[in-house]
Structures are given as structure tokens and as C-alpha cells.
Amino acid sequence: MENTGNTIGIIGGSGMLGSAILSALLGSEAFEQSNFWVSNRSGNASNVEQSSIIHFTKDNQELVDACDVIILCVPPARFPDIDIHAPNRLVISVVAGVTIGEMKSKTASVRVVRAMSSPAASLSMAYSPWIANTEIGSDDRDIVRKIFGACGTTDEIFDEQQLDHFTAMTGPVPGFVAYFAKCMVDHATSQGIAPDVADRAIRQLFLAGGTMLAAASTSPADQVRWMIEYAGTTAAGLIAMEQSSLSKTISDGLLAAADKARSI
Known part of the structure; x- marks a missing residue:
């Protein structure tokens, strides 16, 4: 029919x-x-x-x-x-x-x-x-x-x-993105920034970043590469993150969530 x-x-x-x-x-x-x-x-x-x-x-x-x-x-x-x-x-x-x-x-x-x-x-x-x-x-x-x-x-x-x-990556809104934002807010407050200011700043960062990422024709990997090639302050932070175990930690978390989805 x-x-x-x-x-x-x-x-x-x-x-x-x-x-x-x-x-x-x-x-x-x-x-x-x-x-x-x-x-x-x-x-x-x-x-x-x-x-x-x-x-x-x-x-x-x-x-x-x-x-x-x-x-x-x-x-x-x-x-x-x-x-x-x-x-x-x-x-x-x-x-x-x-x-x-x-x-x-x-x-x-x-x-x-x-x-x-x-x-x-x-x-x-x-x-x-x-x-x-x-x-x-x-x-x-x-x-x-x-x-x-x-x-x-x-x-x-x-x-x-x-x-x-x-289900693991995009289902939990804001989920993992909120956790990353929390880590940034915690960092800001540990540096003496007022909690309400830190919260407002990071919320706006993720709003702007998400909107720009969604609108861009380039991939996230390309944007990271360009920021590193620009060799500014963000590049220093990105290089430190790339050299850490952060990528594996994120992958481990997503795998754990996917395993849970299979076993529900």
C-alpha cells in the first residue's frame, strides 16, 4: 500500500x-x-x-x-x-x-x-x-x-x-559535550575566574563552536590542522592534547557507551 x-x-x-x-x-x-x-x-x-x-x-x-x-x-x-x-x-x-x-x-x-x-x-x-x-x-x-x-x-x-x-556518540544530548564543558569550567574556576563568569563563557564557547562547526564545509580534522598551522595560543593547547591520552580516553568512553547500548 x-x-x-x-x-x-x-x-x-x-x-x-x-x-x-x-x-x-x-x-x-x-x-x-x-x-x-x-x-x-x-x-x-x-x-x-x-x-x-x-x-x-x-x-x-x-x-x-x-x-x-x-x-x-x-x-x-x-x-x-x-x-x-x-x-x-x-x-x-x-x-x-x-x-x-x-x-x-x-x-x-x-x-x-x-x-x-x-x-x-x-x-x-x-x-x-x-x-x-x-x-x-x-x-x-x-x-x-x-x-x-x-x-x-x-x-x-x-x-x-x-x-x-x-547511540553512544550523538544520542546523549548534551552528554559528552557537557562533560567536556564541565572540565573547562572547572579549569577556569581553578584559575580564579568567578564560577558564573566561567559558566557563561564556556556555554557561549560551545554555542559558537557548535554553530561554526555545523556551518563549515571543512571537516573537524581540517579545522584542527589549520589551528595548529596558525601556531597561536590554541595551537599550543591542541598539540598538548594530541600528545596526551585524551583521544584514547574519549574513544574508551564512547566504546563503553556503545557496549551498554548493545546489552540493554
Whole structure:
């Protein structure tokens, strides 16, 4: 069947990630003609924008029966409790650690997409990679691209195991970036800078740095190389960092997070 995606249901749509995705879709011109369903434990508008085009229920199967596209967005620990029958629906899962095979078995859906996103979707700033099973056609792919395009930036990938690494790297917003910022704030305060000034300075640094990095056509590696070649104060710091174990420490942390994603 051709998938128009006119009715989209989010199971777990009142949670942090589910409500962020819903907010992105509601704010996107691509879904102006769509209706939405949200299922949660109360069946009421909880942490979700109230709108006449959003229907709330606590019955997951009622949502499935009413919708063309199902976005499964529950914590991994709640996944075993999900009991839906969706053989003729496009099912998109953003549940960490749950494979396409497990999703097909759980939902009876033939058309399954496994994805990763983040609460930054509420600002249309999430990075959402996704992988589809072989039964997904071009119409379904268009819907998936529109959904995650509304959430920010997206790519289709073709190795399911890579999603565990993306879950580790780009899922925890601000996560690892916040830790690096914390280290810089701690350094500044240890040098006698007032905590509120240090906090404000580093927040602005990361805002400017992230915006410039996203807008640049050059790679992060190229930008580091150019800063080192400039041979200024930043170069001295970068050289010291490159000569330290910082790169390995970061990699070890990301591997630990990816291992956790696999074992959830």
C-alpha cells in the first residue's frame, strides 16, 4: 500500500524523546496535513502540547489501529511490556538496543525501521541515523526522511551494528559535550575566574563552536590542522592534547557507551 503518513502515532509520546519528536513534527510544514496519536500510561496530555489534531490514548493497540505510521519511543526497560499487532503498518523504533528482528517479532510488522534520535529534536537539532529492513519501499523511505528531517539532520545507514555507536556518540544530548564543558569550567574556576563568569563563557564557547562547526564545509580534522598551522595560543593547547591520552580516553568512553547500548 502507498504510505502517505497522514496519521502518525507515537507510543511513549509523552516521554522526553517522544514529546521532542512530536514537537518537531508539529512544527514542520511537511506534516501540516497530518493527524497525530499519542499513547501514554494516563491517556492524557502530559508534557505534550495540546492540540485538536492530537488524540491521546492509553491503549497502544487503539493507536496502532488508527495510524499509518507507528513510532515506538519507550525506554528499553519497557519494551518487553509492549503488546501490539501492526502487520500492515510502518513501524519506526527509536528504542535503544532493540534490533530490527526483535521489533518485527514483537509487532508483527513487516516494514520496520530502526533509528536513533535525541531530545534535541524539539529544537530541530537532532542527528537521527536510521536503517530499514528489506521490505521498506520508496514511499516509506520518504516518510522516514521527512520525520527525521523535521527533527534535524538524518542519514540512512546500512549496518545495523553502527546504530549502537551512534547511540553512544550523538544520542546523549548534551552528554559528552557537557562533560567536556564541565572540565573547562572547572579549569577556569581553578584559575580564579568567578564560577558564573566561567559558566557563561564556556556555554557561549560551545554555542559558537557548535554553530561554526555545523556551518563549515571543512571537516573537524581540517579545522584542527589549520589551528595548529596558525601556531597561536590554541595551537599550543591542541598539540598538548594530541600528545596526551585524551583521544584514547574519549574513544574508551564512547566504546563503553556503545557496549551498554548493545546489552540493554
